[in-house]
Amino acid sequence: MNKVIGICNLHNEPHLGELTKNRPLAAVTFLGRYGIIDFTLSNFSNSYIDKVYVLVKKGIVAIRRHIGSGAIWNRNTKLGHIDLVLNEKGLSNKPFNTDINNIKEGLDLDLVDFEYAVIAPSYMLSSMDYRPIIEAHINSGAQVTAVYQHIENADKEFLRCDKYKFDAAGNITSVKKNIGRSPIADISLDTFIINKKLLKRIINDSTKISQLYSIQDMINFYIEEELVKVNSYKYEGFVVPILSLEGYVNNSLSLLNYHTRNRLFIEDWPIYTTTHNTPPALYGKDADVQNSFIANGAVIKGKVTNSIISREVLVEKGAEVNNCIIFTKTVVGRDVKINRVVSDKRVVIVNTKKLSGTEDEFIVLSQGAKL
Amino acid sequence: MPSKNKVVAMILAGGKGTRLKSLTKKTAKPAVSFAAKYRIIDFPLSNCANTGINVVGVLMQYESTFLDSYIGNGKKWGLNGVHCLVSTLAPRQTEEGANWYKGTADAITQNIDFLDAADPEFVVILSGDHIYKTSYTEMINLHEKSGADATISVIEVDPKEASRFGIMVTDEDDNIIQFQEKPKKPISNLASMGVYVFTWKTLRAYLKKDDKDPNSEHDFGKNIIPSMLADKKKLKAYRFKGYWRDVGTLASLHEANMDIALDKMELNLYDEDRTNRIYTEDVCSVPQYVGKKGLITRSIANQGAIILGHVDSSVISTGVMIETDACLTRCVVMEGAKVKRGAKVHNAIIAPNSVIEENSEINLGKDEIVLIDNGKK
Numbered sequence: 001m002n003k004v005i006g007i008c009n010l011h012n013e014p015h016l017g018e019l020t021k022n023r024p025l026a027a028v029t030f031l032g033r034y035g036i037i038d039f040t041l042s043n044f045s046n047s048y049i050d051k052v053y054v055l056v057k058k059g060i061v062a063i064r065r066h067i068g069s070g071a072i073w074n075r076n077t078k079l080g081h082i083d084l085v086l087n088e089k090g091l092s093n094k095p096f097n098t099d100i101n102n103i104k105e106g107l108d109l110d111l112v113d114f115e116y117a118v119i120a121p122s123y124m125l126s127s128m129d130y131r132p133i134i135e136a137h138i139n140s141g142a143q144v145t146a147v148y149q150h151i152e153n154a155d156k157e158f159l160r161c162d163k164y165k166f167d168a169a170g171n172i173t174s175v176k177k178n179i180g181r182s183p184i185a186d187i188s189l190d191t192f193i194i195n196k197k198l199l200k201r202i203i204n205d206s207t208k209i210s211q212l213y214s215i216q217d218m219i220n221f222y223i224e225e226e227l228v229k230v231n232s233y234k235y236e237g238f239v240v241p242i243l244s245l246e247g248y249v250n251n252s253l254s255l256l257n258y259h260t261r262n263r264l265f266i267e268d269w270p271i272y273t274t275t276h277n278t279p280p281a282l283y284g285k286d287a288d289v290q291n292s293f294i295a296n297g298a299v300i301k302g303k304v305t306n307s308i309i310s311r312e313v314l315v316e317k318g319a320e321v322n323n324c325i326i327f328t329k330t331v332v333g334r335d336v337k338i339n340r341v342v343s344d345k346r347v348v349i350v351n352t353k354k355l356s357g358t359e360d361e362f363i364v365l366s367q368g369a370k371l
Numbered sequence: 372m373p374s375k376n377k378v379v380a381m382i383l384a385g386g387k388g389t390r391l392k393s394l395t396k397k398t399a400k401p402a403v404s405f406a407a408k409y410r411i412i413d414f415p416l417s418n419c420a421n422t423g424i425n426v427v428g429v430l431m432q433y434e435s436t437f438l439d440s441y442i443g444n445g446k447k448w449g450l451n452g453v454h455c456l457v458s459t460l461a462p463r464q465t466e467e468g469a470n471w472y473k474g475t476a477d478a479i480t481q482n483i484d485f486l487d488a489a490d491p492e493f494v495v496i497l498s499g500d501h502i503y504k505t506s507y508t509e510m511i512n513l514h515e516k517s518g519a520d521a522t523i524s525v526i527e528v529d530p531k532e533a534s535r536f537g538i539m540v541t542d543e544d545d546n547i548i549q550f551q552e553k554p555k556k557p558i559s560n561l562a563s564m565g566v567y568v569f570t571w572k573t574l575r576a577y578l579k580k581d582d583k584d585p586n587s588e589h590d591f592g593k594n595i596i597p598s599m600l601a602d603k604k605k606l607k608a609y610r611f612k613g614y615w616r617d618v619g620t621l622a623s624l625h626e627a628n629m630d631i632a633l634d635k636m637e638l639n640l641y642d643e644d645r646t647n648r649i650y651t652e653d654v655c656s657v658p659q660y661v662g663k664k665g666l667i668t669r670s671i672a673n674q675g676a677i678i679l680g681h682v683d684s685s686v687i688s689t690g691v692m693i694e695t696d697a698c699l700t701r702c703v704v705m706e707g708a709k710v711k712r713g714a715k716v717h718n719a720i721i722a723p724n725s726v727i728e729e730n731s732e733i734n735l736g737k738d739e740i741v742l743i744d745n746g747k748k
Binding site for chain 2: 031033256258261265270271272273277280282283285287289290292293294295296299
């Protein structure tokens with residue numbers, strides 16, 4: 001077994017407006033019961049990568065609360081660990097709060113025993129087995145392999161992501177931003193397998209090239225300047241990108257479809273998450289639920305359609321919830337009718353009886369709001 | 372052994388549970404599923420955790436393997452903290468030979484070493500198959516303050532039902548003056564819940580004495596309590612208020628499940644301040660989904676359930692699949708069971724991993740509870 005560590009990189013997360021105002025994207029609720037970060041952490045675990053570092057940019061309390069001791073993901077709690085790495089200096093100097101500076105300040109690579117690192121972001125949700133990718137990486141002889149996906153809807157999805165071009169041997173020859181001009185593209189999943197030596201070189205080189213560069217910027221720089229051979233790996237599995245509020249909402253709701261859901265949640269690939277000791281969902285005598293996810297602890301007495309209901313949400317009698325994503329402990333009061341609303345945690349909607357967003361613009365209710 | 376704990380709990384979980392039929396064929400009764408998410412023993416174990424009792428012995432005998440691995444180190448109930456010890460105690464071979472537990476009291480007698488090592492002041496004896504949510508603090512305090520040798524938790528039952536229970540007769544200060552085991556003519560309606568607090572020193576002496584008595588059945592209700600009463604020991608009744616059920620039969624198991632599904636709120640798993648929460652195993656599963664033609668009313672359902680058909684007044688556990696046009700009323704569907712397209716079932720307990728075939732009609736219009744059990748054991 002090769003010595004592999006996992007690095008979950010939270011430095012380059014997209015913003016989801018109100019939802020990421022007080023927490024990193026990694027800690028945002030997904031499908032009513034997961035945190036966004038659960039997918040990457042579970043992929044590490046299922047790929048037998050037990051030594052994991054999470055590069056936290058900000059909001060370490062939310063991440064810490066979610067991950068706890070990490071024992072949920074560790075195969076062996078003595079051998080495995082999930083360490084949170086934070087660049088405290090970076091907090092007061094935002095432009096310099098990069099993944100590279102975080103490693104430089106918080107993670108002495110010389111003290112970590114590994115040959116390869118898998119660097120993965122939180123926001124590309126998948127059930128990705130890193131093992132065949134690591135194997136392909138080793139066989140290629142390259143020092144770094146970038147994981148990408150061939151897609152045919154690049155004019156709508158994966159906007160602002162890197163897109164690659166390759167030579168005949170599969171080495172990346174150019175990197176551009178996907179600005180949605182053509183539907184067909186090979187899109188970077190911002191996931192890399194990298195040799196220890198190169199990772200150390202990136203840390204060193206960045207001080208000379210640009211101290212504001214991220215690991216990904218450095219790899220792109222190497223490609224552009226033809227300094228390092230960057231191998232590519234085409235990932236054929238399903239990926240749900242969370243790149244914007246709109247993408248979060250639409251992609252979450254698209255998973256209500258059974259077939260779409262079965263592409264993300266595959267057999268023998270559990271996605272672990274923290275437990276909250278909530279009782280099963282309770283349905284009242286007038287409950288009327290269709291095409292929805294309902295999390296434990298939810299109490300449903302009204303009507304719910306095409307929606308995602310998180311833990312301990314209360315939908316009162318006569319209430320109607322359509323096309324909504326409702327976070328933990330929110331109350332939808334008696335006869336309140338909401339449509340196309342994303343409600344953050346602990347919102348209480350009692351007095352406003354009707355609230356309706358549009359397909360293009362959901363209404364977002366911030367944490368703890370009273371309506 | 373952790374540092375000194377004043378109170379140790381011993382949970383009796385060794386019974387065979389024959390009245391639950393094939394549900395307990397390969398599983399001890401305390402490990403039987405309950406309320407879509409839990410196992411019965413989660414209730415006494417969570418109650419111990421919420422009381423702050425950190426040392427718990429679980430006495431097991433019948434089909435102990437699964438129960439033993441379920442209990443593990445007590446982590447599911449948070450009982451793996453500092454000063455915590457959860458120990459599963461099955462009969463074992465000793466210098467004197469090998470013995471099964473001959474009765475509830477004998478199970479404790481055979482584990483006197485465990486209790487001696489813990490050296491508690493009080494021992495709480497609990498049953499592994501009761502559904503209730505409580506903290507034992509008040510009862511332990513009553514025991515300590517009154518200076519009783521034993522305190523027995525009692526609940527008022529319907530006088531007509533009283534002959535099914537061990538009945539306590541008390542004076543005006545709730546001192547127990549008489550005990551009737553399943554009496555034909557009960558003179559009180561205070562039934563023993565099988566929940567006791569003993570002063571360990573006193574109990575230890577009575578266990579030793581009982582052990583030597585060849586005519587004893589080595590049972591708390593039949594032998595230890597009557598013997599203490601005969602010796603004029605101080606026995607106190609603690610009046611329990613709230614929801615409490617013994618789920619020893621298919622009918623009572625079904626009924627207790629219905630109490631939660633129909634939101635009678637007596638057990639109150641959904642209280643807002645969430646005191647005395649019930650903890651259980653965290654099973655990894657996909658989110659619970661209700662389909663486009665699904666309908667679920669007056670029910671509870673756990674994560675991982677997929678409901679595409681119609682469900683009313685039922686309990687739907689993890690990983691259960693209810694296919695389109697299936698129709699369930701008053702059913703307790705245990706983990707991993709599958710109800711296929713068009714099947715109609717009424718008043719049933721559907722055992723783990725069982726499959727109800729397409730368009731089958733089971734128990735429709737009947738009042739008695741039927742058990743469907745064709746899953747892989």
